[in-house]
Amino acid sequence: MQPSLDSLRNILEADCLLTDSDSLSQYGKDWTNQYTPAPLAIALPKTTEQVAAIVQWANKHSVALVPSGGRTGLSGGAVAEHGELVIALDKMNQVIAFESATQQVKCQAGVITEQLQQFAEENDLYYPVDFASSGSSQIGGNIATNAGGIKVIRYGLTRDWIMGLTVVTGKGEVLELNAGLIKNATGYDLRHLFIGSEGTLGIVTEATIKLTRQPKNLTVLLLAIPQLDKVKELLNTFQKEVDLTAFEFFSEEALLKVMPHHNLPRPVETEAPFYCLLEFDATSDDILENALGCFESGLEQEFILDGVMSQSQQQAAELWKYREYISETISSRRPYKNDISVTPDKVSEFLGRVNNIVAEHYPEFEVIWFGHIGDGNLHLNILAPDDMDYAEFVKACENVNPLIFEVLRELGGSISAEHGVGLLKKPYLNYTRTEAEINYMKGIKAAFDPNNIMNPGKLF
Template structure:
């Protein structure tokens, strides 16, 4: 690479294939090289070189995304933060921890726990996802119901913009009313405004001992009444939903028998505070009320941490169990009170237009987030299936719009939903996003082609 900065670069085929893709499989990776900076200054040098040579850069974290946001398919240089994984200090007075952006989220969680604190944002891929990537995508996960999204836990950021400027955003302060908080522009920007190199993340006290209820519903219409009653009666940290098909795929892959009646149409995994199992009687009383009300057909309550983990496995293993079927995913959200009607309407829409497709549902229904997974028929090519998914999406997104929802609740936009933002954002919003992007990255070198439609990037 001509006049490249003194930063580790690799270009062997195996590395290009590995670092040029995320968990989506609809684009073939084709980067020209992979760069491994070790410091903020090296990222600055890389950005200056990219501006001079008009080279596109694709920031890369753990590449566990599901929207194509980390895909490099057109000769870009991937900027991997794998060499930037250091802890830069833990402050127990705040409490917070400052780390380089390449640290895995699971490692941040471990360091917090060792110090007697807790980092609560968690999801199935936390062990391989990186802190910078989780911020750039505003990751959510399984406990948003109690703790919110990643955005809630970012106290400060160090970012290298597309101009090669280093921004120290908020500097870890808890109070800082000095104009616009640019930190929040970077959160969820998917690497299009700058490359996050360091982050100060807030911590909290560890939760008390928790127990898990696994419930089988009598029908979709029972979901929200059950959620409301349990939320009033217990201190919930998660209310996770999955359908009968999802349980079947997890069971088939694991070889284990599902612990509830397999004929229930859908299920919920409910996690609640249960210090010294002091809320077991209350949970059982609520369960009995729900059964008597005809809302719940079956259920089980964990009696130990090990049993709780076994029940959680039925929810956490869903994505991995579906992966071999190359699902076309839609990550959707509506206001919590509209979840049941939206799910019913969406199920009917898919059955009408694609009756031969199998759809598997799961999600964080306690915060209004549903994951719709359309499975590829075995005799379809990936290309034909992707085209069919793209043809279905406008119908799905129109329904989302009618329900006042979002076409991307937590997975981001990337390549997959770039051209569909108009279903969730107004023309004025999209225009402002384009102007903001141009200010941070005037040459368009950072993750080009992602998030915003191409026609807006030329404005």
């Protein structure tokens, strides 16, 4: 039986509770796009107090809640397929305060990532967490998944920029966690518990976020690499001398897709199995010289075959295209995606073993590798043969997953580097987390959400 929404109308204004089928369909899913949305209704609260009132209402009426940000997730964490009430933060999209002495900005959780990046820029500062979905993803969602992206090697994850949170717990209580303090040694840091909890403990409604100095003269090196096991030396050599702001990679197979699709020339003369894109702040001539020294030493020691360095901001942007266009280029082929990580020293072994697994079981599948190799984060994209039924293809990939994840377990890796667990990775959580860990997680969940109304069925 569906609960009556009447009493909810006392909490929300009329235009803040949506039940039309378009809204239900739009708000009931994320970018994962393989689940059928079927929420009860969509609540669009305007204040933390309204969120708390909704959670209290949901406890009273035993209604499951799905917190919803920009719904750009790729693991089904924001999917509502079982009559849940979706709480979307779209109307909580304001910057609340900014303090230049601390470089901290307080904003509502519905602020779009790009909006925060622009706010920082207007104040001659920089918000460095950046990824493909920055134009749609919301800060609250970034926090709930501890979003990473392309600048992690220098600037860390979302976690590293969150100085305070306002959350509503699964009990409907409002907590102000840390409120911008740099040092605060007074018990368990519940802020860090909420970061990455995928809406299963409560809802983030506001965040205090640290900004930083803008990078200057960002310079890109695009390098051709003879074998992936040389990446370890490459990383080692550069990290000793240069603060890298990005260290990305992609395979020749990826390049061969991007070049014709975007009418781009080969970036370096030499053809190679892999390419690395390195970025750094060339704030002084010394740094440029250090980077060039590393490059030359790499050529001599043959862990670099060839390379090009940007001479202008425009050329840097041109070089980034080879990496940034990959996802969009192959999207029409509906790749089966796995977002996985190992420690950077094990990337080569992992990739080799996965290639062997796929070649053995599905020699007709194409494998496209790219990702944030400096973080050990690989995006494994498997493409179906043109004539294969898509459902059959997905099933085949799911059959391969346990083999890949077994290798990950052996190497101490993670089945989800930055996309979260949600629904999609839930069956595989035990490859990365032990039964004991999952039991402790459930114990924590019970303390914050005793009636299990917060995003039930996600994560575990």
